[in-house]
Amino acid sequence: MTTIAQRIESIQASLPQSVKLVAVSKFHPVEALQDAYAAGQRIFGESRVQELQVKQELLPKDVEWHFIGHLQTNKVKYIVPYISMIQSVDSIHILQEINKQAQRVGRVIDCLLEVHVAQEETKYGFSVSECVALLSPSLLSEYPFVRIRGIMGMATYTDDQEQIALEFSCLKNLFDTLCKGSMEGITYFDTLSMGMSHDYQLAIKYGSTMVRIGTTIFGERVY
Numbered sequence: 119m120t121t122i123a124q125r126i127e128s129i130q131a132s133l134p135q136s137v138k139l140v141a142v143s144k145f146h147p148v149e150a151l152q153d154a155y156a157a158g159q160r161i162f163g164e165s166r167v168q169e170l171q172v173k174q175e176l177l178p179k180d181v182e183w184h185f186i187g188h189l190q191t192n193k194v195k196y197i198v199p200y201i202s203m204i205q206s207v208d209s210i211h212i213l214q215e216i217n218k219q220a221q222r223v224g225r226v227i228d229c230l231l232e233v234h235v236a237q238e239e240t241k242y243g244f245s246v247s248e249c250v251a252l253l254s255p256s257l258l259s260e261y262p263f264v265r266i267r268g269i270m271g272m273a274t275y276t277d278d279q280e281q282i283a284l285e286f287s288c289l290k291n292l293f294d295t296l297c298k299g300s301m302e303g304i305t306y307f308d309t310l311s312m313g314m315s316h317d318y319q320l321a322i323k324y325g326s327t328m329v330r331i332g333t334t335i336f337g338e339r340v341y
């Protein structure tokens with residue numbers, strides 16, 4: 119049996135310098151996060167507001183919390199005071215609410231647009247074409263309290279490596295198109311968040327700058 123600290127160290131050692139590790143700690147107890155923190159991990163990903171609230175109180179203040187789940191409008195206000203990044207912006211409506219609540223607390227919140235490329239049915243996320251149509255300098259100026267840092271996506275949960283590769287390359291193409299197009303010259307637009315426990319090595323080959331790893335670090339989740 120390896121420990122959480124050993125698993126974090128071995129993942130960190132395998133990542134290129136330019137790739138950030140988000141330790142996805144949803145459904146795991148505070149003690150597991152404390153072990154990861156002690157091993158030097160500072161970025162944690164959570165997907166439920168109530169759970170995040172509790173953990174945020176108990177962990178040191180230099181933790182960067184990333185929200186990665188579907189966010190309900192009425193809960194945005196609870197996390198804006200401390201959240202480092204909201205990776206799962208899946209509608210204009212939620213972007214509006216983040217902007218409003220961020221202004222209230224006097225913060226600018228880093229966000230990623232969630233893009234849907236997998237074959238699985240989901241209600242959440244923008245399509246590639248919606249994302250291209252949406253991201254423009256006028257959109258950015260409309261929401262001055264959010265800073266759109268890039269995009270986040272998930273590949274289909276499958277063993278078919280070609281399928282996964284296709285979806286990661288689709289996300290990478292979108293990211294490059296935006297970087298060379300409407301986001302050209304915007305230096306903070308630098309984040310392509312893709313890759314989870316079972317596919318992060320492939321994601322890195324396709325240009326991921328941020329991987330979100332849960333199970334490989336903390337073990338299976340008990341729901």
Ligand SMILES: *Cc1c(COP(=O)(O)O)cnc(C)c1O
Nearest residue numbers: 142186314315316330331332333
């Ligand atoms: C749960 C989750 C992860 C982590 O998944 P693992 O397979 O446990 O690594 C990554 N990203 C998102 C958006 C998630 O919801």
